[in-house]
């Protein structure tokens with residue numbers, strides 16, 4: 001499929017660790033390579049594109065000046081400090097382009113906006129106390145519908161599945177907090193393989209024991225996402241299989257989910 005017939009995708013990275021685009025590279029079904037060859041024309045991604053500096057910014061601004069539709073994916077939080085000057089994503093016409101400006105310009109033009117990962121959704125670790133950069137989630141600077149995919153990072157299936165749905169059928173059904181019901185409709189606790197231990201009152205006393213982790217501070221009872229059945233790293237394991245759930249996909253992570261382990 002040629003690029004002309006594929007929807008255009010812009011992936012904007014703001015305050016964060018680039019963990020979501022790295023997680024995306026681990027996508028399996030559909031995979032990242034399939035996304036690139038058959039699903040979208042990735043116009044801009046500062047981590048993955050070959051052009052650098054002005055060449056990269058030219059691609060972004062050519063798209064902005066055109067009438068062409070595009071989907072915007074944003075990872076990372078928006079820094080508000082000093083009118084965004086603590087977060088520069090590039091320069092254009094000799095002036096710094098702040099993340100705040102880029103988010104507003106692209107967000108105003110995109111057909112759909114997807115906030116990928118905890119930081120873009122509601123600030124996440126980038127907005128954790130003391131939040132020196134005054135980072136906020138994307139919704140605080142954009143007055144439009146944003147599809148939200150919380151997670152630290154976002155599972156590749158959550159993004160690729162949402163993108164596939166957008167392209168094939170339009171916007172997926174969302175809950176009242178704009179999360180796709182496809183992935184965020186069930187509590188981890190309700191589908192946890194250790195739930196039987198919870199009901200019988202058998203609890204792990206240290207990480208590594210195979211019982212319910214509730215008394216160690218497991219956040220499964222308050223976190224709504226499909227990790228128990230989807231799992232990570234090619235669907236092999238997941239946080240409760242390795243240590244515990246720290247609620248990375250719940251609103252308010254990390255400040256409202258801490259302390260992560262209770263002893």
Ligand code: SF4
Pocket residue numbers: 188189190192193194195196198211212213214218219220221240245
């Ligand atoms: Fe619930 Fe966590 Fe216990 Fe699983 S390990 S049953 S999610 S409290």
Ligand code: F3S
Pocket residue numbers: 152188223225227238239240244245246247248249250
């Ligand atoms: Fe995160 Fe808990 Fe899933 S830590 S990846 S929401 S099991």
